[in-house]
Amino acid sequence: MKSIFSFLLILSAITPLSAQQENAEKNLQIIEGNVQHERRARREIWDEAQHLVLKRDFSELERISTLYRNEKSLTPSGDWKLRHFYNALASTKTSFDESELEGARRRERVAREWLEKIPTSPTASVLIASELLAQGWTQRGYGPGSSVSDKQARIFRAFVRDAKAQLVASASYAKVDPEWHHMMIETMMLEGGPVDEYFGALHQALNLAPTYIPLAASAVRRFQPKWGGSIDDLDAIINSIASRNNVEDGKIMYTRMYIAVSRELTSPAMTNIFRDSKADWSKVKEGFEALLARHPTLWNKNLFAEFACDAGDGETFERLIKENILEERLWAYNSRLRVCLNWAGPGAGPSND
Known part of the structure; x- marks a missing residue:
């Protein structure tokens, strides 16, 4: 009798633990499913874009990019699919040993072939400009200006000029694309032109696509202290961009831009934007709550x-x-x-x- 009672005690202790383990496993499966849902969406964009580039299927590439652009298609987390599409186009490789410079040159040739087949393609024109900038960066190097030789600086400036010229030449048909505007303000920043001109171009871009994250990220980079800006400048531009949206979109953009600040300014030393910038946690929190209401x-x-x-x-x-x-x-x-x-x-x- 005692042994049966002991067995029942043991069984009663084991049963809740098994239920807990089962619940834990289910929760882990839910987490993994949610994480994979976003990653799968991004991976599908990348795989399809790269596959179509290798096939030279420019008609289908044009159709997809137009769809993403016109419908402002989003991933499950609320990010523009168009942005990931461009990232995929700028990352295609034909072999593992292809150098960064060789890859940029090849992608530029493919984009020019695309533009020849579809002469008013915004995507092909933007990709040409993007690959010209990529070639400039690879030959300049990614270090601070003090580490760049005069020759490297001249080469880099020439590529920036060529990229901007490509964008200007395609403006009549490519300005419908927010990535065209992103590339334009990037070249303006790299040229070091007047701040007023940069602001004008940025606001024109935001009129077209106020929630396109690369525009906000570019503005964050432009007004960092290392580009001649300041913490006050960063906060002013973030509040300005956020205020251009409707209330909920504005809250989300405020948060997304301070996420960009954290990624640009932080390091493994864990610099805290709520200590080292003017980020307002109450506003960042509101933005997250608005974002999760749409994309939980x-x-x-x-x-x-x-x-x-x-x-x-x-x-x-x-x-x-x-x-x-x-x-x-x-x-x-x-x-x-x-x-x-x-x-x-x-x-x-x-x-x-």
């Missing part, structure tokens, strides 16, 4: 948790982790998640000193 993906929830941690908002961070949403692969720095998990609690925050 694990991708976006992990971003929210990461920034709640940086802001020292333990209550929000704890609320998010109770949903079992944390996925280390989605954090900018894996070590950051571990730091955040050590302090979670209302009013607490990790040290960045």
Whole structure:
């Protein structure tokens, strides 16, 4: 009798644990499914674009890019598919040993072939400009100006001029594409032209596509201190761009732009934008809540948790982790998640000193 009673006690202890394990496995499957949903969407864009480039199927490439542009198609996390399409076009390789410069030259030739077949293709024209800039960067190098020789600087400036000339020549048919505007303001930044002209071009771009993330990211780069800007300039341009949208889009853009600031300015040293810039956590938080109302993906929830941690908002961070949403692969720095998990609690925050 005693042995049966002991067995029942053991069984009662085991059963809840098995249920917990089962629930944990289900939660992990849900997390993996959500993460893979976004990654799968991006991968499908990349695979299709690269496959069609290798086939020289310019008609289908044109159809897809036009569709993404006209419908402002988004991935599950709310990112423009058009942006990932361009990233894919600019990343095709024919072999593993193809150098960066060789790849850029080949992609430029393919884009010119595309434009010859479809003379008013915005995508082909933008890709030509993009690959000209890529060739300039590979020959200049990616280091600070002090590490660049006079010859490298001259070569780079020539490619920037050629890229801008390509954009100007295609303006009559390509200005419908937000990536054309993105490339234009990039060349203007690299030329070091007047700020007023840059602002004019940026606002024209935002009139067309106020939620196109590369435009916001470019503005963030332009007004960094290393480009002659300041923290005050960054905050002013972020608030200006956010205010151009409707209320909900404006909240989201404010948050997305400060995400871009964090990615541009932070490093594994974990610089905190809520300490080192004018980012307003209450506004960033509103933006995340608006974003999740539209796109409640694990991708976006992990971003929210990461920034709640940086802001020292333990209550929000704890609320998010109770949903079992944390996925280390989605954090900018894996070590950051571990730091955040050590302090979670209302009013607490990790040290960045």
